[in-house]
Amino acid sequence: MRFSVEAAHHHALVCAASLAALGLGLALQSFSALALDSKLVASGLNQPLFVTAPQGDARLFIVEKGGLIKVQRNGVVQPTPLLNISGSVNTDGERGLLGMAFDPNFANPDPMAPGYRTFYVNYIDRTSLSTVVASYQISASDANRADAASAKTLITVLQPTGRSNHKAGWIGFRPGEANHLYIATGDGGSGNDPDRLAQNLNSNLGKMLRIDVRGDAFLTDPNRNYSIPVTNPFAGAIAGNDEIWAYGLRNPYRNSFDRLTGDLYIGDVGQGAREEIDFERADFLEGANYGWRAREGKIDNSAVSDPAPANAVDPIYDYPRSQGASVIGGYVYRGPVAELQGRYLFGDYISERIWSLRVDPLTGALVPGSVQELTATFANSAGINEISSFGEDGFGNLYVVDLGGQVFALVPEPSAWAMLLAGLVALGLLVRRRNGTFVPHALA
Numbered sequence: 001m002r003f004s005v006e007a008a009h010h011h012a013l014v015c016a017a018s019l020a021a022l023g024l025g026l027a028l029q030s031f032s033a034l035a036l037d038s039k040l041v042a043s044g045l046n047q048p049l050f051v052t053a054p055q056g057d058a059r060l061f062i063v064e065k066g067g068l069i070k071v072q073r074n075g076v077v078q079p080t081p082l083l084n085i086s087g088s089v090n091t092d093g094e095r096g097l098l099g100m101a102f103d104p105n106f107a108n109p110d111p112m113a114p115g116y117r118t119f120y121v122n123y124i125d126r127t128s129l130s131t132v133v134a135s136y137q138i139s140a141s142d143a144n145r146a147d148a149a150s151a152k153t154l155i156t157v158l159q160p161t162g163r164s165n166h167k168a169g170w171i172g173f174r175p176g177e178a179n180h181l182y183i184a185t186g187d188g189g190s191g192n193d194p195d196r197l198a199q200n201l202n203s204n205l206g207k208m209l210r211i212d213v214r215g216d217a218f219l220t221d222p223n224r225n226y227s228i229p230v231t232n233p234f235a236g237a238i239a240g241n242d243e244i245w246a247y248g249l250r251n252p253y254r255n256s257f258d259r260l261t262g263d264l265y266i267g268d269v270g271q272g273a274r275e276e277i278d279f280e281r282a283d284f285l286e287g288a289n290y291g292w293r294a295r296e297g298k299i300d301n302s303a304v305s306d307p308a309p310a311n312a313v314d315p316i317y318d319y320p321r322s323q324g325a326s327v328i329g330g331y332v333y334r335g336p337v338a339e340l341q342g343r344y345l346f347g348d349y350i351s352e353r354i355w356s357l358r359v360d361p362l363t364g365a366l367v368p369g370s371v372q373e374l375t376a377t378f379a380n381s382a383g384i385n386e387i388s389s390f391g392e393d394g395f396g397n398l399y400v401v402d403l404g405g406q407v408f409a410l411v412p413e414p415s416a417w418a419m420l421l422a423g424l425v426a427l428g429l430l431v432r433r434r435n436g437t438f439v440p441h442a443l444a
Helices: 005-032 414-434
Strands: 036-042 048-052 060-064 068-073 097-102 118-124 131-138 146-157 171-173 180-184 207-212 244-247 254-257 264-268 274-280 317-320 327-332 343-348 354-358 387-392 398-402 406-412
Touching (some): 048 097, 048 406, 060 097, 068 097, 097 171, 264 343, 327 387, 343 387
Parallel strands (some): 048 387
Antiparallel strands (some): 048 060, 060 068, 171 180, 180 207, 207 244, 254 264, 264 274, 327 343, 387 398, 398 406
């Protein structure tokens, strides 16, 4: 059969459209199956607990339990750490260098901006065994080294004697709150909060604290270099410690803010029955009580006789010990995989499983049926053995930290990108033909 020029052109259009439909269809099908992979980006580390970076910064900063913060540049972990406070850190049990946060003004082009080149750490002091949150500034002569002489203690939280667990350690800034540092503290340790500290509003343990790092309301105390945000729920004459933002927590070891909405997600490690994810909308200002020790997840704690607090807030999601025994809170995904956008990823240290869920932004409730397990979707997941943390880099990409010494980036599966590219190329050909500029070509 002979084809006319018009027929040939029509045939080319049909083929291009078919390729586009096939490429995009397969790509979308792959994305709908949450096509992720895990790529090893760092290894040979010593008990890494966290990774982070300032917004827009291409480096990755790796926190090690023993007191070092290492810098990865261009895929290589540098031999000289950003910070070494190993001589000041106690690492027994769940103690150590536990958290890090960069000031929102870290990379401000104005060197006079408050918080310029400043970062914060949370650790357990070797001598006092107290929680210490301190600030450091980057050296004026080396952008990859901290100035040790710039160390300043912001706040100290006394810990119970003889208890090495439940130290939490996360710190972070909510988007839009450049002055306010949030600090997660555990109940101080042992089982079932024997001193009932999580519900004690005169204790800073078992809490989410919130302090203003720009002010200093305690000029006579060298270990208290902060002020109290006036919007804190117990600030001023209201009964309760002024620093408290939320309470009734057991061990909120890993938490995060959604970098788009400012919503807070708390991964609170359970006692013996439930692991929980707590949620707080960005506009919530009432001082949430998450119920511990009377409540564990969405159930009563049968090991104690305390009645459930009347104002206790249930988690948005909890799971039983059959699924895991130490929740590791994660992040809301804001990376390149469209199907994962807005989904919160988290895992479990004991079971080594990873899940995602979605929260309704209007109601703040779990979207029914949205919980999905992602463990098997990672082609390299067998290499992730001890999930100690999730982390974000300066561009919102997600990472999984393995306590055994590795860091993995969560990336789109290569085949999914290839199919998406094929679809986009086919669509490009189709558009060029319709515009009268159809020129067959190959991609380099």
